[in-house]
Amino acid sequence: MPKVNVIGIGPGNERLMTKEAENAIKNSSSLLGDKRVMAPFEKSGKTVFYSSSIKEITDYLNTFPENEEVSILVSGDVGFYSLAKALTEQSKDNSKINLICGISSLQYFCSKLRVSWDDVVTVSLHGRNNGLIDKVISNHKVFVLTGGKNTPAEICKSLCDYGLGSLEVSVGEDLSYQDERITTALAFRIAEMSFSSLNVMMIFNPNPTAKHIVTHGLPDDLFIRGNVPMTKQEIRAVTISKLQLCAKDIVYDIGAGTGSVSVEIARQLKDGFVYAVEKDPEALELIEKNRQKFSVDNLSVISADAPDGLQNLPKPDKVFIGGSGGNLSGILDILFDKNPDVRIVVNAITLETLNEAVGYCKQKPDLEAEIINMTVSKSKKIGGYNLMTGQNPVYVITIQKQM
Numbered sequence: 001m002p003k004v005n006v007i008g009i010g011p012g013n014e015r016l017m018t019k020e021a022e023n024a025i026k027n028s029s030s031l032l033g034d035k036r037v038m039a040p041f042e043k044s045g046k047t048v049f050y051s052s053s054i055k056e057i058t059d060y061l062n063t064f065p066e067n068e069e070v071s072i073l074v075s076g077d078v079g080f081y082s083l084a085k086a087l088t089e090q091s092k093d094n095s096k097i098n099l100i101c102g103i104s105s106l107q108y109f110c111s112k113l114r115v116s117w118d119d120v121v122t123v124s125l126h127g128r129n130n131g132l133i134d135k136v137i138s139n140h141k142v143f144v145l146t147g148g149k150n151t152p153a154e155i156c157k158s159l160c161d162y163g164l165g166s167l168e169v170s171v172g173e174d175l176s177y178q179d180e181r182i183t184t185a186l187a188f189r190i191a192e193m194s195f196s197s198l199n200v201m202m203i204f205n206p207n208p209t210a211k212h213i214v215t216h217g218l219p220d221d222l223f224i225r226g227n228v229p230m231t232k233q234e235i236r237a238v239t240i241s242k243l244q245l246c247a248k249d250i251v252y253d254i255g256a257g258t259g260s261v262s263v264e265i266a267r268q269l270k271d272g273f274v275y276a277v278e279k280d281p282e283a284l285e286l287i288e289k290n291r292q293k294f295s296v297d298n299l300s301v302i303s304a305d306a307p308d309g310l311q312n313l314p315k316p317d318k319v320f321i322g323g324s325g326g327n328l329s330g331i332l333d334i335l336f337d338k339n340p341d342v343r344i345v346v347n348a349i350t351l352e353t354l355n356e357a358v359g360y361c362k363q364k365p366d367l368e369a370e371i372i373n374m375t376v377s378k379s380k381k382i383g384g385y386n387l388m389t390g391q392n393p394v395y396v397i398t399i400q401k402q403m
Contacts, residue, residue, distance in 0.1 A: 008102025255323020259287030
């Protein structure tokens with residue numbers, strides 16, 4: 001493998017490159033990168049290789065002798081949502097990779113807006129959804145790397161859907177280039193505008209709120225309920241604790257009912273995502289209403305009958321099954337096929353569901369199950385007295401591969 005420089009060239013205009021970057025490019029026999037970042041260097045006399053594929057770049061690097069110097073050009077800074085991360089992680093010999101920093105789009109845009117960036121929360125929406133709404137509600141400044149269908153207009157339409165249409169938004173197009181343009185307007189105005197595909201955003205919230213109750217187990221009366229069964233507050237708190245959530249988890253809520261569990265999980269996942277799977281039309285409507293009420297955009301409502309509706313969903317890390325429709329074994333089969341290490345929590349109110357869960361685990365010697373039985377009683381005021389009223393007992397069953 002040759003000596004490799006990974007160079008952050010800044011937003012795009014070569015005038016913004018550092019002297020170190022210029023010298024590294026000058027000393028390199030070949031330059032690699034995508035079409036946009038390579039454009040200023042096409043007539044440099046260097047051999048150029050166009051690609052942003054890690055595999056293609058790695059294969060190409062392996063064709064060079066050890067004493068040669070090659071530079072990979074990336075936009076912005078090498079440490080900010082950059083190809084450099086994947087390159088260094090996959091390299092067998094990091095000692096031969098030299099990272100040369102550049103000006104990131106965040107730094108450049110903030111300088112143009114005349115705002116500091118030490119208190120900015122950053123979100124990348126390149127083909128993903130990272131709970132943007134929660135971050136906007138909770139922070140003064142949110143910087144957004146847009147991409148694909150997540151255009152400034154679509155993002156601002158989403159802000160409007162959650163009652164945030166009056167927030168100020170700045171969009172930077174073609175930053176550092178001759179046709180650079182910066183537009184600042186209220187979100188509901190931006191929602192009607194079109195922009196160049198090369199853009200970033202800054203969303204300003206003058207009055208952020210720390211909206212989260214820290215512990216799980218929101219009061220039942222906070223949810224829109226209708227006639228659909230709901231996992232009650234205390235059961236919900238224990239159920240979610242048994243899932244052992246991590247910040248980036250992909251979670252299914254199967255038989256999601258009103259969406260109370262889905263909503264609480266979504267509120268706790270900083271960079272994860274929840275799929276609420278439900279077949280009942282009334283329940284689907286309630287989940288959507290609760291999703292809107294609690295401003296959780298990292299929750300997708302899936303109209304499907306499990307297990308069939310699970311096939312096209314991404315691999316889950318954690319799964320809650322609140323209702324299986326008599327298909328528990330089939331659902332468990334698909335879940336363990338998708339991820340043998342998935343952690344599953346099943347809530348059962350009938351002995352039949354309990355027996356099916358226990359029987360399934362007995363047939364799979366590599367699985368282990370923990371079962372707890374919960375009976376919750378709550379006080380109820382009747383006249384001048386407080387009486388305890390009991391809820392139905394619930395079995396909380398945690399299933400996963402033996403450690």
